Amino acid sequence: MPHPKTDILSGPTPLELAGELSKQLGIDLHIKRDDLAGPSFGGNKSRQLEYYFGEALAQDADTILITGAVQSNFTRTAVAVARARGMRAIVQFEDRVKSPSDRYRHSGNVLLSRLMGAEIEFYPDGEDEAGADAALDARADELRAAGCRPYIIHLSETYPPLGALGYVDAATEILGQRDDFDIFVVASGSGATHAGLLAGLRGGGSQARVIGSCVRRAADLQGPRIERVLKRLGALYPAANDVTAEDVCVWDGALAPGYGQIGDRSLGAIRMMAATEGLFLDPVYTAKSFAAVPSLVESGAIPKASKVCFVHTGGLAALYAYEDQLSKLLDHATG
Ligand SMILES: Cc1ncc(COP(=O)(O)O)c(C=O)c1O
Secondary structure, three states, X not given: OOOOOOOOOOOOOOEEEOHHHHHHHOOEEEEEEHHHOOXXXXXXXXXXXHXXXXXXXXXXXXXXXXXXXOOOHHHHHHHHHHHOOOOEEEEEEEOOOOOOOHHHHHOHHHHHHHHOOOEEEEEOOOOOHHHHHHHHHHHHHHHHHOOOOEEEEOOOOOOOOHHHHHHHHHHHHHHHHOOOOOXXXXXXXXXXXXXXXXXXXXXXXXXXXXXXXXXXXXXXXXHHHHHHHHHHHOOOOHHHHHOOHHHOEEEOOOOOOOOOOOOHHHHHHHHHHHHXXXXXXXXXXXXXXXXXXXXXXXXXXOOOOXXXXXXXXXXXXXXXXXXHHHHHHHHHOOO
16 A cells, blocks of 8 residues: 655656856756755755644644754754644754754754744754654654644654655655766665655666765765664565665765764865855755765766766755855855
């Protein structure tokens, strides 16, 4: 039986030729504009939420509970979708980024969530997915006792990866737009996007290589995590069972200095995309994921003339939350 789903995207997102970057890098580069997917400045999480809200609506929930980093795009998008369906949205912020600036705590996604009327709570540990989920479970118990109908969007990988189904759909959508890409490059965090895209491409008959660029943890941890997500996804989408460990490709060359922090390669990626295509990347996810493209072209891992699709997963609302750091880095950048 198909999993319940609700429409959040207004249609397919564009697949655009990045002409200037293609010339500069010597490849045929297209950008899948999932930064335009869904409400409140969009992004990949809109596709994932189609399945979470499908289930929430089927259960007649009236309150959504979700946890994430302070500048989480997932929580901001979930708030937008919930509010537009007349639901309460309770957001739990985790401290994931060291020494956050005042802007990080208040601007960007935080400001947008507050404007939309999110109820904001805090969880002190940013590296304890099970603990953050348990705190949501406890909060949901309180809400039920008060007569509410909560639906929890859990974080830890032990829960079914419903969000990955959104990227199975994205793979189908892309293959309908163009089916001869050699390589995809995408951000790899929780792994729902990476695993869903990979499984969906294989299920749709594409053998393109999918490079997941690590935004949260090093490659030696992220690779096995993707394999585990694929295994769980297999229960929802059987083609995921046919993806082999050799098919899981992760790169962590732009992860330093860590989650939510901007290194040289990320800054270079933001500037390159802005200056050549007039498009923006966010410091937490898409700067780190796009950085894989020029780096791997330079190393030869992406051969010249390859047909490459960069999946732009959004995150732009966080750009202004990083204004202080970015301005300082730009002041000191050469070239
Ligand atoms: C803009 C953006 N890109 C990529 C990701 C990573 O997606 P996933 O968690 O599915 O790996 C996220 C996750 O929050 C995100 O907000």
